[in-house]
Structures are given as structure tokens and as C-alpha cells.
Amino acid sequence: MGSLSSVASSAIRSDTVTPSSAARACSERAGSYGPSSYGYAVEYLGARYSVSGAFTETVEGLLQLEVVTPVEAAALVADLTRAFLERN
Numbered sequence: 001m002g003s004l005s006s007v008a009s010s011a012i013r014s015d016t017v018t019p020s021s022a023a024r025a026c027s028e029r030a031g032s033y034g035p036s037s038y039g040y041a042v043e044y045l046g047a048r049y050s051v052s053g054a055f056t057e058t059v060e061g062l063l064q065l066e067v068v069t070p071v072e073a074a075a076l077v078a079d080l081t082r083a084f085l086e087r088n
Contacts, residue, residue: 017062019055026053026066032078033085041071050074054085 019036031037037054052074053066065084067077 019057019062022055022062022064023053027051031081033081037081037085052078052081054081056085 023030023036023038027038027040029038029040031039031052031054033054036056037052039050039052042049042051048071049068050071051066051068053064055062055064057063065081067081069077
């Protein structure tokens with residue numbers, strides 16, 4: 001059985017939105033990557049999905065990375081988020 005994952009990124013410009021306030025708008029709980037990250041699980045059509053994301057400040061504005069993957073594959077995509085945060 002294959003797994004389906006989704007990765008999205010976007011950039012916004014704002015003088016009032018910080019990485020941590022943007023993350024709290026996505027989830028009250030911080031993710032495992034610090035206050036500018038978030039994570040939660042959701043059930044959709046009988047399958048459980050892990051959602052993790054992070055915001056970082058760049059010259060283009062506030063950049064977001066969000067990964068949605070089946071819970072069973074969440075550990076495999078954790079490195080993607082970590083690499084994103086280390087490079088940005």
C-alpha cells in the first residue's frame with residue numbers, strides 16, 4: 001500500500017505577523033521545531049494524517065512549509081522540515 005504526502009510552501013509579507021504568531025494561528029500547540037512550528041493529527045476518510053509545519057522569516061517575507069502525510073510516514077518526512085528550517 002502506497003502513501004500519499006503533500007508538501008506546500010508559501011510566502012507572505014507582513015509587518016505584524018511573526019513566525020510564532022503565524023504558527024499559533026495554525027495550531028495552539030507548538031511543533032517539535034520550536035515556537036515557529038506547529039503540528040497536529042487529523043482523521044480524513046478513515047485515515048489518520050500528521051500535519052506539521054513551520055514559519056521562518058526570509059528576505060521575501062514570512063515563509064511557510066507544511067507537510068501532510070499519513071501518520072505512519074510522519075517520521076520519514078520530519079527531515080524535510082528540519083532541513084527547511086536549517087536552510088532558511
